[in-house]
Amino acid sequence: MPDLLIELFSEEIPARMQARAADDLKKRVTDGLVEAGLTYAGAHGFSTPRRLTLALEGLLAESPTVREERKGPKVGAPDKAIEGFLRGAGVAREDLQERETPKGAVYFVTIEKPGRPAAEIIAEVLEDTIRNFPWPKSMRWGAGTLRWVRPLHSILCILSDEAGHSVVPLDIDGIKSGDVTEGHRFMGSGRFAVTGFEDYEVKLKRDHVVLNPQERAEHIWHDATNMAFAQGLDVVEDKGLLTEVAGLVEWPVVLMGDIAEDFLGLPPEVLQTSMKEHQKFFSVKNPKTGRIEKFITVANRETKDNGATILAGNQKVLFARLSDAKFFWENDLRVAEAGADAWLESLNNVTFHNKLGTQGDRIARFTALAQELAGVVAAEAEVIGEAARFAKADLSSEMVYEFPELQGLMGRYYAAAAGRGEEVAAAAEEHYSPLGPSDDVPTAPVSVAVALADKLDTLTGFWAIDEKPTGSKDPFALRRAALGVIRLVLENDLRLGLDAHFDRQLLRHEAHQGDDELLARALMQDLSVEIADHGVLGAVVRTVQDAIDGDLPKYIEEVRNRLPDTSRDLLGFFHDRLKVYLRDEGVRHDVIDACIAMPGNDDLNLLVKRARALEAFLRTEDGENLLQGFKRANNILTQAEEKDGVEYSFGADVKHAQDDSEKALFAALDVQEGAISSAIGSEDFAAAMGGMAALRAPIDAFFEAVQVNSDNEIVRRNRLNLLSRIRTICLGVADLTRVEG
Amino acid sequence: MAQTDSKPRSFQEIILRLQAYWAGKGCAVMQPYDMEVGAGTFHPATTLRSLGSKSWAAAYVQPSRRPTDGRYGENPNRLQHYYQYQVLIKPSPPDLQALYLGSLEAIGVDMEMHDIRFVEDDWESPTLGAWGLGWEVWCDGMEVSQFTYFQQVGGHDCHPVSGELTYGLERLAMYVLGVDHVMDMPFNDPEAPIALTYGDVFRQTEQEYSRWNFDVANTDVLLKQFEEAEAECGAILAQDHVDPKTGKRIVMAHPAYDQCIKASHLFNLLDARGVISVTERQAYIGRVRTLAKQCADAFVQTEAGGYAA
Structure with missing residues (x-):
């Protein structure tokens, strides 16, 4: 069985596309071959900056012959029908066979599709693959129409077995396949022929190409860490950079160089970012000083001077880059040390979103919200205000303009330079967190307040202008923002009702967009204060309405009608995110639903405490049985209520109890009813669940011994009212009707 | 002129060598366009000539201006006026x-010693409505050229595709000559009777233009001029393709x-x-792009743009 070797040789393929392209080549070619009946034993894809390679072992030499039987018209059918069938099947009349079937004699024919040689199939599949290759971006070149990621120069495509090798003939827009390739652009010896994969890999290495990207990456990391270790230093790990660098070289040569003394005073993050983004350098840290003192660069060739010229050149480039960084840093420090007012001023001219105003508007809005959270996080409103106002200042700095990924971090340095307190500096950095599910959540109260306010303002803002995430589209990362709020609240054990904050922040957005701004602002102010005192919006508007002589402006009416829906919708979004979050923790979605149905569901901590307690309870035997008991009680009750057209909710009296189990249930309910409701009142859900657990045995015993639907109507009604007590107690803990099972 | 196998000694020698090299490869060596542009790409020999089906090969130096890059002549390698070499x-x-x-x-970079x-x-x-795929070329980590295969210019697909090379001359020359500050770079032969550095030629103008660009240029006038040009x-372009005076078809692209x-x-x-x-x-960028597209539309209506009556 032959082996197949394909190499597509081109001008430099972007590093970030290489791995995916090698996989796509493998998948598309093997899929095509298998579909045509050519199976194989093994497949390996490789990439270097100039080539995609696929090696297949143990390919069938030809596709198997396939026989197919087709049923035709009945014997004696009109000639036309028979001729049509013959044409369709591509056979002659003498190939027809008559066969008896339950429906009479019918013509059959056996069509044989002979196998095809592998080369023929490979040529077709490879051409199709090349013409339809899924590059993220492709191009044309010269006067041709073929598309590839960069100009494609040659195609190597050979089949080889013990007897030797042969070229699979192929011609794509003038590029003819062959058995020839070339090695390193500068260290190679020109074009050479190969006989199979082993020969190919060996000759490439001879001509200074390491075919396997994994091998290149390992080589780089090995040499880099060794070189650093020899001087008592550590290479800062960066897997993404390692993969990228391995995709930029065919023959990696690792070199380590110094960072000039002038720049060691720059923040380490600035050094690291500048070196990585611009130069693809690894940072090398001195564990004793904690400073980044050297860099590692990876060249694509060996030289007579062992890389001295290359290293000197790289060092010079780095010097220029870091001179720029230092220039930004020093300019920024001057602005920061003067109080950073110039930055804050300029944010008033920077648009955040055309419907949500400038960065300045946004800062004002979330500063107000952050200060309202002072009590929640237990920090001083004044400090929170200062931190919130400063949080985005670094967006105007030159360093962040140059390196957007340093936002926040530079804010911390600049806050310190501006003489702001540690809390303000920490908030400047931390208020973006958490960015992802594994990112740390800030714990400093001021940082937490600003982080929450920033995210809540973003969410309410985009909800106000109806730019919600849909399907896979979430351009403003609103899901991430909501998850951020959830984690900030839960991990810091914060207690707050989101509804009131949503409403107030939505009002702030409305005030911003209002037609009659001054009036709108004044009214919003009033409304906002009322919300603070009374909770949510609905009732509050009425209070304000009473306070104002005459009718509300139409605009306010409209806001009043629309805003609660927006707010509710946003809370629903939070609940959805919360379900995803808790599902990862192993809490079932129906358990969360049962808790969301309870009052106070905008207090995420309360909601989650309840859900966790319920989840734990339902995992116990008591919990599982109590749930069954509740469901049984609820079913009987619901059916009876439907049948009788009344609600059984009051008046169960122990004096009508007949059975001991019935009396025992009365007694148990008397004890636990109070215990559970006071546990709920003090939010001790574990104790509430304990109370529920204590009800399980009496409920089970009751159902065991007693027939609810007694012939005695008084006894029956009394029992239904007793079931109603069970229902009320259980529903006071969570909406168990929503729990499955 | 020095031998090409030796190291060049001045900024101008690098330019001369590039001119000789590309002339030797068959390019028409053109002169800079006589207008202020941000990059060599703006020269009609690139922007317009990359359109249409006719073959083309040109090389030229283009003085380029980027007002925001002004540093009063103090930054070792940032200038508001600099030179690009374009092929x-x-x-x-x-x-x-x-x-x-x-x-x-040809300009003295030894492939055996460099990476x-x-x-x-x-x-x-975005201003030209143009894009292409390619690379920045690094020499020992330093970006010395842009290498682009034009795919679209002025909103038109490029057929055939042009290959464009752009060398940032100062940066490249500083590297080849081993100079750390652009102003210290020899402009002419350092042993010439009157040896001039890049700073002798340009330090003062960098200061003058930096001041004017950043603080003095009359923005009302600039705005008005922008609108007038537009x-x-x-x-x-609204004129009839046929010139009423000569009766000839003259599209004024x-x-x-x-x-x-x-x-x-x-x-x-x-x-x-x-x-x-x-x-x-x-x-603003959109407004300029609209103009560029209209000019490209007009150019393909000309003979040089492949129009055949």
């Missing part, structure tokens, strides 16, 4: 990478394109003066 060949020849590497050797790399860098000019461009270049540079000046907000920025 455009249509259709792009299959050995363009090798030709390019040959040009580096030359082609690093992904897709080029896009209007004139439209007015030129180049005069209209001059106005587009003007508008683009005026926008850069306004940007440097800091009077264009983020949102307005996009709008």
